[in-house]
Structures are given as C-alpha cells and as structure tokens.
Amino acid sequence: MRYELYYWPGIQGRGEFVRLPLEEAGADYVDVARERGGMNAMMALLAGTRIARPPFAPPFLMAGKQVIAQTANILLFLGPRLGLAPKAEAGRLWAHQLQLTVADFVQEIHDTHHPVSGGLYFEDQKPAARRRAEAFRRERAPKFLGYFEQVLARNSAGDRWLVGGRLTYADLSLFQIVAGLRYAFPRAMARLEKKHPRVVALHDRVAARPRIAAYLASDRRIPFNNDGIFRRYPELDAKR
Numbered sequence: 001m002r003y004e005l006y007y008w009p010g011i012q013g014r015g016e017f018v019r020l021p022l023e024e025a026g027a028d029y030v031d032v033a034r035e036r037g038g039m040n041a042m043m044a045l046l047a048g049t050r051i052a053r054p055p056f057a058p059p060f061l062m063a064g065k066q067v068i069a070q071t072a073n074i075l076l077f078l079g080p081r082l083g084l085a086p087k088a089e090a091g092r093l094w095a096h097q098l099q100l101t102v103a104d105f106v107q108e109i110h111d112t113h114h115p116v117s118g119g120l121y122f123e124d125q126k127p128a129a130r131r132r133a134e135a136f137r138r139e140r141a142p143k144f145l146g147y148f149e150q151v152l153a154r155n156s157a158g159d160r161w162l163v164g165g166r167l168t169y170a171d172l173s174l175f176q177i178v179a180g181l182r183y184a185f186p187r188a189m190a191r192l193e194k195k196h197p198r199v200v201a202l203h204d205r206v207a208a209r210p211r212i213a214a215y216l217a218s219d220r221r222i223p224f225n226n227d228g229i230f231r232r233y234p235e236l237d238a239k240r
C-alpha cells in the first residue's frame with residue numbers, strides 16, 4: 001500500500017505526527033504537497049465537491065480509496081497497519097486516548113501565538129499572546145507534561161514507552177512535542193525538563209531509533225520555523 005499524505009509543504013505542523021510513524025515503519029508514502037504539482041492537487045481536493053467524506057483541513061491521508069482526516073484519526077487507522085499500536089482493543093483505545101490528549105496539547109501550543117484567531121497575524125494579537133503564553137508556561141505545559149510523566153511512571157510494563165512495553169505512535173508524538181517545545185520555549189523548557197525525566201528519556205530513546213535518526217538528518221524533515229505550530233518568539237518564552 002502506498003500512502004498519500006496531504007499536508008502543508010513548508011511546515012512540520014500536525015503533519016509531522018503522521019510523518020514520524022510512516023518514517024519509523026519504513027512505509028511507502030508520498031508527501032504529496034511537497035512534490036511538483038502536489039500543492040495544486042491538495043487544494044483541488046480541499047475545494048472540490050467530489051469527495052463524499054471530505055476533510056475539513058490538512059493533514060489528511062489517502063489510502064486506496066479512503067480519505068482519512070484528523071491527525072488522531074489518521075493514527076488510529078495507521079497504527080495497527082504500521083505495527084505501531086497494540087493488538088488488543090483496550091490498548092488501541094489507550095493509545096488513541098493519549099493521542100487525543102496530544103491533540104489538545106498541540107492546540108494549546110498553537111494558541112500561545114494565535115490566542116485570538118488563526119486568521120490574524122501574530123503581530124495583531126501580541127498582548128493576548130503574551131498573556132496566553134505565560135499561562136501556558138506556568139500552568140498548562142507543566143500539567144500536560146506532568147500527565148505524560150505519570151503515565152510513564154504508572155505503566156506496569158515499565159517506563160520506557162507510554163503504552164505497554166513497545167513503541168507506539170503515541171511515543172513518536174510525545175517525542176515531537178518535546179522537540180517542538182525545545183524550539184519554541186528554550187528557556188522555559190530547560191527548567192521543565194528537569195521535572196519530567198521520563199518524558200525527556202523517551203524523547204532521547206525515539207531520537208536514537210535508526211530510522212528516526214536517519215529521517216531527522218534528512219531533508220525530508222522540514223526544519224522548525226515560525227510558520228508552524230511551534231514558533232520561536234522570544235517574547236513568549238520565560239525571561240531566563
């Protein structure tokens with residue numbers, strides 16, 4: 001099966017949570033909008049009227065005739081096919097539950113620089129962004145990271161992975177969260193990392209996996225930049 005991923009070509013964004021499992025599994029996939037003519041193809045699908053079950057927004061995945069959108073839903077679909085989800089239903093739901101929590105976290109990270117509207121420039125919502133980012137750094141980021149730290153600590157199969165004793169797509173997403181927070185909030189994150197050693201160790205474990213390390217070193221990994229979810233605006237980070 002050749003998967004077709006449709007996502008904005010210049011950013012990691014939410015698409016990265018899908019790229020990582022495809023890369024870890026060595027799956028056959030095309031990052032369509034990064035190919036010649038691919039952006040037109042994506043826009044045509046989004047604007048078109050032919051798809052009976054249309055996606056609201058990228059990322060979306062084409063798998064044969066199926067069109068699947070919503071990041072967590074794409075991963076629910078891909079997880080078992082890529083060997084990155086448990087076999088039993090309870091385990092699959094647990095991985096999905098964690099992924100939905102990642103989605104909430106991602107939205108709150110996005111809202112630090114776009115607290116009023118995604119349709120406005122950051123420059124047009126700076127005072128609100130400063131307030132939102134401060135609350136994020138002080139309350140929300142510690143709450144989310146603390147939650148994932150606890151999930152690791154309570155895992156009866158050990159604290160290497162979030163779900164049971166094997167890597168799942170949820171671990172790849174938590175890796176991406178840590179990498180992104182390091183980029184966006186380097187000062188706040190340096191402090192937060194000390195309180196979340198299991199989460200940081202999981203990040204390092206994922207980064208060291210051969211296929212992930214090769215991907216991160218390749219030009220398929222788009223560098224972080226200030227158009228994505230994780231943006232480096234020094235005024236939104238801690239002062240020191």
Ligand SMILES: N[C@@H](CCC(=O)N[C@@H](CS)C(=O)NCC(=O)O)C(=O)O
Nearest residue numbers: 013014057058059069070071072103
């Ligand atoms: N809940 C969706 C959110 C999708 C989403 O917000 N996609 C962004 C890019 S990361 C987008 O293009 N949004 C366009 C819009 O909301 O109008 C998911 O997790 O996939």
